[in-house]
Structures are given as structure tokens and as C-alpha cells.
Amino acid sequence: MSEPGDVLLTMSGIVKTFPGVRALDGVDLEVRAGEVHCLLGQNGAGKSTLIKVLAGAHQPDEGVITWRGEPATLGSPVAALKMGVATMYQELDLVEGLSVAENIFLGHEPATFGFTNRRSANNQTRKLMARLGHPEIPPSREVGLLSAAGQQLVSMARALVHDARLIVMDEPTAALAADEVDNLFRVVEDLTDDGVAVVYISHRLEEIRRIGDRVTVLKDGRTVGTNMPADTPTSELVNLMSGRQVETVFPHRDVSTVDEDNELLRVENLSRGGEFEHVSFTVRAGEIVGIAGLVGAGRSEVLETVYGARKSDTGSVWVNGKRLKPGSVMAAVAAGIGLAPEERKSQGLLLDQSVANNVTLASLPEYSRLGFTDQRRELKDSRATLERLDLRPADPRREVRTLSGGNQQKAVVARWLVRGTKVLLLDEPTRGVDVGARAELYRLIHELAATGVAVLLVSSEVPEVLGLSDRVLVMREGRVLTEAPAGELTEAAILDMVMEGSEVMA
Amino acid sequence: MSGLANEPSTRGDVSEKSPSTVEESVQTGPTKGVRTPSGLRLDIRLTILIGVLAALCAVGYILSPETFLGESNISIMLRLAAAIGVVSVGMTFVIISGGIDLSVGSMVALASVWMTTLATQEYGLFVMVICALAVGLGAGLINGVLISYGKVVPFIATLAMYASARGLAERLSGRQTQTVSEQGFLEFFRGDVLGIPVLIWMLALVFAVGWVVLNRTTFGRRTFAVGGNAEAARLAGINVRLHTALVYGIAGLCCGIAAIMVVARTTSGSSTNGMFYELDAIAAVVIGGTLLSGGRGTLIGTLIGVLIFTVVNSIFTQNNLDTATQNIAKGVIIVAAVLLQTASARTRKTAKT
Structure with a gap:
């Protein structure tokens, strides 16, 4: 011994x-x-x-x-x-x-x-x-x-x-x-x-x-x-x-990118048996709304239901003033929603295929004429998007499997960027991503918001939700406990709510 | 397989990045390729397959030097390969999409019987052709709808079609061989165009169209996506169910075309047509390097797989060897192909950091 x-x-x-x-x-x-x-x-x-x-x-x-x-x-x-x-x-x-x-x-x-x-x-x-x-x-x-x-x-x-x-x-x-x-x-x-x-x-x-x-x-x-x-x-x-200086992990954010009058996503009284109930919130253009809570609080389920990957029991989802057909991913994508799912590899990517094929997966009709794919334009646009997202290596022909976690996440985001998606749902965007690449993803999320994208973010890491979001929803056991501007919440306050069950009920 | 990712793009388009040699070697794996001076990428496995085919041809030539590579023998071989080749095209789509179709042989039988009933023959050549295509497509779509909307496992759904389509063919024909008396049909499909038999033209055409659909259209791209990761495809907004149903429809349509070819070759329709086509087609697809788990595959590989079997058949018949030995040889070829596949999958895994 x-x-x-x-x-x-x-x-x-x-x-x-x-x-x-x-x-x-x-x-x-x-x-x-x-x-x-x-x-x-x-x-x-x-x-x-x-x-x-x-x-x-x-x-x-x-x-x-x-x-x-x-x-x-x-x-x-x-x-x-x-x-x-x-x-x-x-x-x-x-x-x-x-x-x-x-x-x-x-x-x-x-x-x-x-x-x-x-x-x-x-x-x-x-x-x-x-x-x-x-x-x-x-x-x-x-x-x-x-x-x-x-x-x-x-x-x-x-x-x-x-x-x-x-x-x-x-x-x-x-x-x-x-x-x-x-x-x-x-x-x-x-x-x-x-x-x-x-x-x-x-x-x-x-x-x-x-x-x-x-x-x-x-x-x-x-x-x-x-x-x-x-x-x-x-x-x-x-x-x-x-190998480089990281001053602050969360970049400074200018909240004025929020377009007060342009409500892109409205969720009303959404419920799904055994998972969550009476969830209502809105996300405006240029706004980042974060959902905090423990694993199992129903956060990912809310996201997937908004996206149509799960069908709601009651309630409605409105995108740009139009009501979405419940339980239809195709309707959600057509309306301009995109999801970067929690399980990147099993839900998000075609690992054996090229980055370009993954990037254009949700926009195949836009990249085809009479059903034929325009591979030249696919490669060109993919490469441009990879460079914009600083995805390394910016080689659209590379197999996705060979990329690191952070770069794979960027490939998923790139898929929605080439589509011109206006509402982006991010489920644990930095899971399994190293510190340096996280900072890049944070910067990227802010840039997206600055271009008028409405971002709905779920993360298990409270500091991440607080540091990135304009507004925060706190969920526990399928219910939204509170909704407040990120500036009015602290990490300790959120942890207290999700764990101890404070009396603050929304 | 190299199909989607790098066929059009690698041509002449050498990466701008300086350490491109390093990157190339990282991303290889089963796409492990060599760059020929012309810049074309040759899949190593495909090269091996072509080598095997050439070696088999050499064996055939040595055993019967006068006849084996003669024009008539090549023509006979290809005409025999034609129907199974067309079925294999549909099978390639199904397997790339992550499924399997055990009913292809039975669908060929059903279509061949339906198109040769006295009632159908009365309407002449075009109705016979359309009947075969419609029966094949219809049966395939039933498979597809059961699988995608009824959520029946492909193996089970097509096993049911395997049994019932042949049963229906027996019922329709009363287990009698239905001779084709419609001369227009026989004249056209048994004839030549530009000195090449129509059956061989049909085989070439189906492969060419299949290749274009698989590699150059959104339909093909979605087939790879659905087979590679159905959940990711669904979450990207692709109608996975509809697509799956259509893929089985394509397999059925190919069986309809194959039925026309079988009827033309044998001048009759019979419920015993297409026996064991499912096994031959699956074998050809697997030998060609298409993964049974879906998401990867090439039609070129399937074509070579079909040709390898054809040449083996021809060698055995030319030399009057028994079919028992022939079947053993086929089995050995299938195992060798799969071993090759797993070996290259292993090199791929170890290359992953």
C-alpha cells in the first residue's frame, strides 16, 4: 500500500x-x-x-x-x-x-x-x-x-x-x-x-x-x-x-442593441406534462435572454418545445407575430428559429461529413436550383461564414469529426447564420468547450445579438447566464420562479432560488 | 467513400493553407486517398475493388482465353447483371439512408407478373412499362410509409413485403409462367441501340441518374444526412419521415425497372422472378463500401460490387463449375469485403485524437 x-x-x-x-x-x-x-x-x-x-x-x-x-x-x-x-x-x-x-x-x-x-x-x-x-x-x-x-x-x-x-x-x-x-x-x-x-x-x-x-x-x-x-x-x-491574455471572460455588452419594439419571439403559457408548466416570456430583436436553473428544471425541454422538437400540451409560440404550429420543427425553422442543441454530436452534427455539408444542412433549398445543389456557392458561403466565426481551420471540406468542441459548436451556429435565422436557441452552448474558445463563443453570441438576432440561452453555469444575458429567467422544477434584468440578479441570489426554493415566485 | 465531401471540391482546388499536407492526412480515414497528378482523388478502397475486378477478369481470361473477354460474353455478362444492378442502385439509397430493404426480389416478381398478365399485355408496350413502374413504386412506398409513419423497423416492414408481394404475385399468376406475346415490347427491350443492347443502356442510365441524384441534388444530400444522423437532420428542419418514405419508393421504382428487364430477358413474367435479389443486392452494396449503418456510401462502389459478382458467375458457368462452389466463392468475397471495411474503419478511429 x-x-x-x-x-x-x-x-x-x-x-x-x-x-x-x-x-x-x-x-x-x-x-x-x-x-x-x-x-x-x-x-x-x-x-x-x-x-x-x-x-x-x-x-x-x-x-x-x-x-x-x-x-x-x-x-x-x-x-x-x-x-x-x-x-x-x-x-x-x-x-x-x-x-x-x-x-x-x-x-x-x-x-x-x-x-x-x-x-x-x-x-x-x-x-x-x-x-x-x-x-x-x-x-x-x-x-x-x-x-x-x-x-x-x-x-x-x-x-x-x-x-x-x-x-x-x-x-x-x-x-x-x-x-x-x-x-x-x-x-x-x-x-x-x-x-x-x-x-x-x-x-x-x-x-x-x-x-x-x-x-x-x-x-x-x-x-x-x-x-x-x-x-x-x-x-x-x-x-x-x-498563451494569450484573457482580461475578462465576459465581454462588455452594450444593451442598447435591444430593439424594444421588435418582439421576435413570444411564448405564452407553454406547458408540457411532467416537464414544465405556464412558461411565458418574450425575446426581442438584439436581446439575449438566459434561462438559469439546475439540470432537470425543464430548461432544455422549454427550448425544444419552442423549437417544435417536443409538442406542447397547452400554450402558444409566436415568431414575428405569427403563431407557430406546435410540434413541428419544420414550421419553426421556416419561421426563422434555429437551435444549437444540447448534445452537439448526437443531435447537431453529421460527424462523418464535411463542415460545408453541415453548415448548409438547414438551407438546402437555398443552395440548390431545381433540386441540384450548387456546391461551389455552398463552399464559398461556408468558407466565408467559417472565417466570420473564426472557426479553425476554416476549411469547409474538413470532416466535422476532426474539429474541437468549440469549433464544432461554431459549425452548428454557422448553419443558422447562413440561413439568416432571426431567433437563435442555444442549449448549453459552451458545454465541453475550453476557456479560450468559450470567450470566443461569448463574443460571437454578443455579435449575433448586435446584428438583431434574438437569442434564447440555456446554461447550467450561472455566471455564464448572468454574464451573457440582458434578462434572466430562473427555473426550478418546471416553473419560472422569476424574471429580471441580469443586472438585478447575482449568482448567489439565483443559486439560492434554484436550490433552497426561495419565496420569490413569479 | 469520397462522394459528397470531396469529389467536386478537391479537383484542382488545393487548399490555400500552407500545411495542407498535414490537414489532408488528418481528415482521411476511409476517404484515405491518393492525389494523382491530375488532382483527382482516388479512394483507396475503390482502387482495391477495381483491382479485384481486374484480377477476376484476368482469371476468367486465363481459364477461357478464347471466349471470356469476347464481345458476346461481355454482352451476356452485362445483360445478366443488368436487373440486379438496377435493384442495387435502389438498395444503395436505402442503405445510405440507414435502412434495409429485404423485399426487392419479391417486388421484382410482383411487377413482372402484373405487367405480363393477359389483361395488361392487351394495352401494349407503354402500359406494360408503366404498370411495372407503378407496381414497384407503389410497393416501395408502402414499405416507406410503414417505416417512416408507422414506425415499423425497416427489417420487419420489408420482411412482411418480402412475403406478401411474392404471395400476391403467385395469386395473380396462379403460379403459371406468363409468356410475353406483345411483340413491340420484345422488339424494343431485346433490341440494340447503337450496337449495344437496350438492357445495358438501361443499366447505365439508371446508374447515371442515381449517381447524379445521390451526389448532386438536395435529395441525395438529405439521404446522406438522414442516414448519418437522423436526429440532427430532423433538428435542422429536414422532413425525415417524408424523405425516408421516398427513399423506399425509389427502391421500389428500381424494382419495377428491373422487372421490365427480367421480363425482356426471359420473355415471360413469373412469381419466381427475382429470387435472392435482396441478398445479391445487399452483398453488392456492402462490397462497394457502403456502410450498413448508413450515412456513407457510393454508387460507383455498388456498380463494381455488381460487376464482381457477375464476373464470378461468368467464370463458373464458362468452366462448367457447380453452383455450390460458386456460392462459397461469393460468401468468401462478401467476408473479405467486410473485413476490408472494418480494417479501414479501425485506421480511422486511431487517427482520431
Whole structure:
């Protein structure tokens, strides 16, 4: 057993090249037993490649790895797991149709003569779930029925059952609500007290401050700062990551872009059973309206219902004075609404196709004559839009899959820009996007508003909603609690409303 | 597949960015291509397929040097390939859109029977043709509506059509072979135009039209979008249901055309026509590099897939080898093609950072 503070793992000079790309170009990392070691870096800085090297999924081309002082190779995912390194991927790799216990023991079920010993598995699972602070989750529960937080616990239990000494967590809080985050952090603290090391990847600096011990910063596949204390000033971390000065994350906004008399979107008394009720609001040209609330408060559902992707039970949506047919995306798009969905990859993009094909997807009739596509104009307009959005690389023929998260998000926005969309719905626009690219997206959203676009924004991050919006709706349990100009609200006030259930009812 | 993304655009349009070589190699994957001096991008898998086809032709030539590459044998091979080739065009659309159609053979049988009933033949050539096209299109649209609006899984919906269309064909024909007596029909479809059999012209025409529709029209673009990510297509305002229904309609229409070709070749309509066409067509499409999961595929690949099977058939018949061995050879070819496909998918995955 290693004592807390002992060096558990070192990586030095790790290089990993793929055809044409040097994904890792000299990464150094030192992880000690019992610490939470945070990994920071922009998308494309090499974090995901490094995680895969740690998990044994990728073999480095150069560099040395030591484990408890001995040279080691992470030859395969199984070898890594056997050595004591477990990885919790952002998209959890669980089998939804199997039970909690079956998932935890997947591949090494306790068995006698080939017959699985369900009782033993269930007992061990019960102990693990209790250790993780959730004894109420029964071992027989189907994993697909658990919440995101529950599934994450199962994933963690799977790491523990292998007696992992080092657990890699890739953005574990991305899908969690605030109280679930608290539980996760409590579990992480318990683990580190037992001498388990955690490599923690997150874009949220406040989380790193809360539970991190040391920070390593990656940029362009290299370690640019390592073993820094977790309370390193934000500006210093951001500077290391981006290599450029970031003064304020939220650009200054001139509210006078709001056209008071031009109400582009009006939502009246919209309800959908079990999801949200009596939601009413308006968004004017040039205005940014943000919806704050926890995951599950009904924010995304409101957005998707406005867009027609879900059908409302009651209420109406008006665009530019015309009532929309409920439950019809085609009607919404034709009326000038665009949506950048929450799940960019599964709901927004044709990953295998070119950026240009993705950009013109919603405007194919405009890019065709008698049904024939005008590919020259498609490429020209796509390229112009990519340059306008500073999407890098501005190559419309590139496959979308190869772009970073921030650039993929820009590709989705570009789709609505070429269409001349007047009402833009943004669902978690900066999820999985690094700090530098976030600032660019913020600037972009402001620019869109300045050109008269009405923006309706949903974000789990309260500062983001406050920093970007002119007006804010606060939602809890399917109801709008309050609506106020962003200037009159504070982060603490909103958190108080969504969590404690203040008496401020709209 | 290189179809949509880079066929027109790469021609001569070398990226303005200086490190373009780096970017090219990043985005390759299955589109892994080589730039020929003329700037045309050749898909590696397509190159391999053409190589396989050439090798098979060489084998055929070595085994029967006098006849194999003779004009008459090539003409016979292509006429035999014509109907299955046309069916494969429709199948390519369906599979790219993320579906499958098991009913193509039965639809060919139904259309061939319906167009050759005594009643239909009385009205002459044009009504026979229109009857075949309408029956094919109609059956295909029934598939499509069941799948897109009835939310029946494609496999099940077309399995039902597979059974019932052939049943209806048997009912209509009383399991009798219906000989074509309409001379105008036989004269035209069994004849030549510019020295090339009409059936081969039809095959070429259907492939050409299919290629244009798939690669140059919004319909084709939507087919790729629906198959690549139906949810993203829906949220971009595309009428995914209508499109899906139409794609199955196209498959049915192709079966109608194929029925005309089968009837012309055999001078009769029968409920046993088109047996196993679904398997041959799916095999040709898969060999051609179209992903069964949808979103990727080329008609050129399908054409070569059809030709590979045709050449194999010809080699076996020319040398009087039994059909059992022939079927084994076909199976081996299918497995080899799929292995090739997964191998290139693997290189693609590892290239992802």
C-alpha cells in the first residue's frame, strides 16, 4: 500500500503521433497517492489523448512511465486496470440494459463452474454503493433507469472493485446538478483519504479550487505548467492554457442593441406534462435572454418545445407575430428559429461529413436550383461564414469529426447564420468547450445579438447566464420562479432560488 | 467513400493553407486517398475493388482465353447483371439512408407478373412499362410509409413485403409462367441501340441518374444526412419521415425497372422472378463500401460490387463449375469485403485524437 504523498505515477516526455498530428509532444505528469491532480487545457491540447494513454488505450511513441518507482507499460486497457489505473470516461461506458451489479462486475463476474454467483456480486455491490454514499441504489436496478449521477457512481464502483489506486475522471461533473456535485466531491475526498489518487479533468476552475491539490496545464500536446497549487490565480492558468491574455471572460455588452419594439419571439403559457408548466416570456430583436436553473428544471425541454422538437400540451409560440404550429420543427425553422442543441454530436452534427455539408444542412433549398445543389456557392458561403466565426481551420471540406468542441459548436451556429435565422436557441452552448474558445463563443453570441438576432440561452453555469444575458429567467422544477434584468440578479441570489426554493415566485 | 465531401471540391482546388499536407492526412480515414497528378482523388478502397475486378477478369481470361473477354460474353455478362444492378442502385439509397430493404426480389416478381398478365399485355408496350413502374413504386412506398409513419423497423416492414408481394404475385399468376406475346415490347427491350443492347443502356442510365441524384441534388444530400444522423437532420428542419418514405419508393421504382428487364430477358413474367435479389443486392452494396449503418456510401462502389459478382458467375458457368462452389466463392468475397471495411474503419478511429 502506498502512503499518501508517495509518488504513484510519473510520465515524462510522452510523445504520441497520429498520421499528420503530434497529439502529445512531450507531456510530463507526476501523480502522488492521495491527491487530486487536475489536468487543464484547451480542447485539442492533448487531454483526451493523455487519458487514453493512461487508460492503456493508446501506446505512446516515446517517453517513460513509472508506477510506484518501477518502469511500467500500459499495454492495454486490461493491463492498466490490473496495474491499478481505472478511467471514468465522460461518456460513461455502461450497459444500460444490465443491472448495477452486472455492470460493476462486467467481465469478471464472481462465478462457480461458470454459473454467476449473483448473491456475492450483489453483496459486494451493496457495500460499494454504501461506501460511495448511496446505499439506496439497489444492486438489481437497471442502469438505464438511473440518473446521470447514479450512473457515474456505478462507473466509480467499477473502478473501486478493481482496487484502483489511480482513477482518471474526465469531466465528471458535466452532467451533474449542484447537490450531486457535492456528493461526488465528498466521495473523491473519501477516496483520497484512503490513498487513492485522482486525475481530475474539468473545465470548471471553481471545482479545481474546491477539490484539487495540484494542477498540470497542457497546451499543444505539451506540459506548460505542472505541479502548480490549485489556488494558482485564474489569470495565470488561463494564460498558460491559451498563451494569450484573457482580461475578462465576459465581454462588455452594450444593451442598447435591444430593439424594444421588435418582439421576435413570444411564448405564452407553454406547458408540457411532467416537464414544465405556464412558461411565458418574450425575446426581442438584439436581446439575449438566459434561462438559469439546475439540470432537470425543464430548461432544455422549454427550448425544444419552442423549437417544435417536443409538442406542447397547452400554450402558444409566436415568431414575428405569427403563431407557430406546435410540434413541428419544420414550421419553426421556416419561421426563422434555429437551435444549437444540447448534445452537439448526437443531435447537431453529421460527424462523418464535411463542415460545408453541415453548415448548409438547414438551407438546402437555398443552395440548390431545381433540386441540384450548387456546391461551389455552398463552399464559398461556408468558407466565408467559417472565417466570420473564426472557426479553425476554416476549411469547409474538413470532416466535422476532426474539429474541437468549440469549433464544432461554431459549425452548428454557422448553419443558422447562413440561413439568416432571426431567433437563435442555444442549449448549453459552451458545454465541453475550453476557456479560450468559450470567450470566443461569448463574443460571437454578443455579435449575433448586435446584428438583431434574438437569442434564447440555456446554461447550467450561472455566471455564464448572468454574464451573457440582458434578462434572466430562473427555473426550478418546471416553473419560472422569476424574471429580471441580469443586472438585478447575482449568482448567489439565483443559486439560492434554484436550490433552497426561495419565496420569490413569479 | 469520397462522394459528397470531396469529389467536386478537391479537383484542382488545393487548399490555400500552407500545411495542407498535414490537414489532408488528418481528415482521411476511409476517404484515405491518393492525389494523382491530375488532382483527382482516388479512394483507396475503390482502387482495391477495381483491382479485384481486374484480377477476376484476368482469371476468367486465363481459364477461357478464347471466349471470356469476347464481345458476346461481355454482352451476356452485362445483360445478366443488368436487373440486379438496377435493384442495387435502389438498395444503395436505402442503405445510405440507414435502412434495409429485404423485399426487392419479391417486388421484382410482383411487377413482372402484373405487367405480363393477359389483361395488361392487351394495352401494349407503354402500359406494360408503366404498370411495372407503378407496381414497384407503389410497393416501395408502402414499405416507406410503414417505416417512416408507422414506425415499423425497416427489417420487419420489408420482411412482411418480402412475403406478401411474392404471395400476391403467385395469386395473380396462379403460379403459371406468363409468356410475353406483345411483340413491340420484345422488339424494343431485346433490341440494340447503337450496337449495344437496350438492357445495358438501361443499366447505365439508371446508374447515371442515381449517381447524379445521390451526389448532386438536395435529395441525395438529405439521404446522406438522414442516414448519418437522423436526429440532427430532423433538428435542422429536414422532413425525415417524408424523405425516408421516398427513399423506399425509389427502391421500389428500381424494382419495377428491373422487372421490365427480367421480363425482356426471359420473355415471360413469373412469381419466381427475382429470387435472392435482396441478398445479391445487399452483398453488392456492402462490397462497394457502403456502410450498413448508413450515412456513407457510393454508387460507383455498388456498380463494381455488381460487376464482381457477375464476373464470378461468368467464370463458373464458362468452366462448367457447380453452383455450390460458386456460392462459397461469393460468401468468401462478401467476408473479405467486410473485413476490408472494418480494417479501414479501425485506421480511422486511431487517427482520431
